[in-house]
Amino acid sequence: MKRLLPSLRPRKRYLAIELISNAEPSRGEFSREIYFAACSLLGDAAVSECDLKVLGFEAGLGIIQCAHTKLSETRAALAALTQVNRKKAAVHVLGVSGTIKGATEKFLEGRTAFKIKAEHLN
Amino acid sequence: MAKRKFYDFGIRPAPEGENSPLELATLAKHLGYSGLALVPHSDKLIPENFLKSAEVDLEGFELLRGLELVEANPSKLHGLIGKFRKKVDILAVHGGSEKINRAAVENSKVDVLNHPFAEKGRGLNQVLAKAAGENDVAIGLSLSPLLYSRGFWRVRLLSAYRATLELARKYEVALLLSSDAASCFDLRAPREMAAFAQLFGMEEAEALEALSTVPDKILARKRLSAGSIRPGVEVLNNFEEGELL
Numbered sequence: 088m089k090r091l092l093p094s095l096r097p098r099k100r101y102l103a104i105e106l107i108s109n110a111e112p113s114r115g116e117f118s119r120e121i122y123f124a125a126c127s128l129l130g131d132a133a134v135s136e137c138d139l140k141v142l143g144f145e146a147g148l149g150i151i152q153c154a155h156t157k158l159s160e161t162r163a164a165l166a167a168l169t170q171v172n173r174k175k176a177a178v179h180v181l182g183v184s185g186t187i188k189g190a191t192e193k194f195l196e197g198r199t200a201f202k203i204k205a206e207h208l209n
Numbered sequence: 210m211a212k213r214k215f216y217d218f219g220i221r222p223a224p225e226g227e228n229s230p231l232e233l234a235t236l237a238k239h240l241g242y243s244g245l246a247l248v249p250h251s252d253k254l255i256p257e258n259f260l261k262s263a264e265v266d267l268e269g270f271e272l273l274r275g276l277e278l279v280e281a282n283p284s285k286l287h288g289l290i291g292k293f294r295k296k297v298d299i300l301a302v303h304g305g306s307e308k309i310n311r312a313a314v315e316n317s318k319v320d321v322l323n324h325p326f327a328e329k330g331r332g333l334n335q336v337l338a339k340a341a342g343e344n345d346v347a348i349g350l351s352l353s354p355l356l357y358s359r360g361f362w363r364v365r366l367l368s369a370y371r372a373t374l375e376l377a378r379k380y381e382v383a384l385l386l387s388s389d390a391a392s393c394f395d396l397r398a399p400r401e402m403a404a405f406a407q408l409f410g411m412e413e414a415e416a417l418e419a420l421s422t423v424p425d426k427i428l429a430r431k432r433l434s435a436g437s438i439r440p441g442v443e444v445l446n447n448f449e450e451g452e453l454l
Binding site: 107108127128129158159160161162163165166167169175176177178179180201203 | 228232236239240352355356357359360363392393394395396397398400401402403404405407408413
């Protein structure tokens with residue numbers, strides 16, 4: 088099969104994110120929580136249009152893919168996340184890029200996720 | 210264009226919330242805010258040294274003293290407003306009933322009327338919105354109830370916000386987006402707040418304005434009032450003689 092030209096592929100946005108939480112979820116767990124929050128806020132049909140995917144997630148930092156026209160909906164869905172693995176959590180979007188490479192290089196490299204001071208963990 | 214300064218005027222620190230002012234401020238700074246206003250729900254929830262501890266310098270980050278008045282009796286509310294106006298930077302009123310909403314929007318000493326949504330009905334109406342516009346009282350829309358409710362309740366809240374937005378546009382009422390955060394995990398970055406506000410019909414520019422320009426104006430008014438005698442008359446302390454001539 089001939090590959091689709093890059094200019095004909097659906098356009099994406101890649102959000103570099105950090106998870107502010109005491110929980111340390113795996114990619115799957117994090118992804119499930121994101122979908123749960125998104126579906127509850129936007130509805131299943133709207134989320135399907137967002138083309139939402141957690142591409143990578145490790146040590147509180149990750150990359151989330153979405154359709155380029157649905158950026159604000161995706162941001163809102165990420166904001167709607169309040170817990171992961173029954174522990175309180177919040178997602179902070181560090182930056183948005185049109186390529187995975189851009190998102191990684193600009194926003195993720197050399198960074199560690201923000202930690203709330205240990206003595207005040209809930 | 211100068212970089213926007215974002216503020217969150219709805220922070221409830223410990224003992225009412227879970228985190229200390231400093232922790233909230235550290236996280237807020239990380240998220241890209243330029244300042245927070247701590248608005249505990251009662252003056253009794255301000256510990257003795259709260260007002261002092263709130264003046265921690267975080268390299269350009271502003272931590273403002275505020276208070277959200279909770280009172281069911283309008284005439285008592287006016288009394289409380291007079292009592293606390295000079296003591297705090299940001300004076301908010303916890304809305305709810307029609308009477309209290311009305312007392313708050315008709316008193317120009319009030320900065321913000323927070324969550325004016327009554328148990329039944331829409332909360333704000335055209336009369337209140339008009340008064341709020343005339344008296345320069347901002348209407349506060351808070352995010353955390355939206356985060357923590359689901360289904361029916363969230364739907365109802367979103368439509369209440371939508372109705373408020375319509376009225377605010379019509380009567381040129383300032384809207385203020387705030388987190389109403391009781392813990393660090395309730396804070397969201399300004400862009401996320403704006404994205405959430407777009408869900409109930411705000412334009413992106415409007416939402417960013419509600420996070421930066423509106424609080425900025427409230428602050429400017431506060432700074433101005435330090436030396437002001439009445440609208441238009443102000444005491445100037447340090448000007449050279451002949452400068453004004």
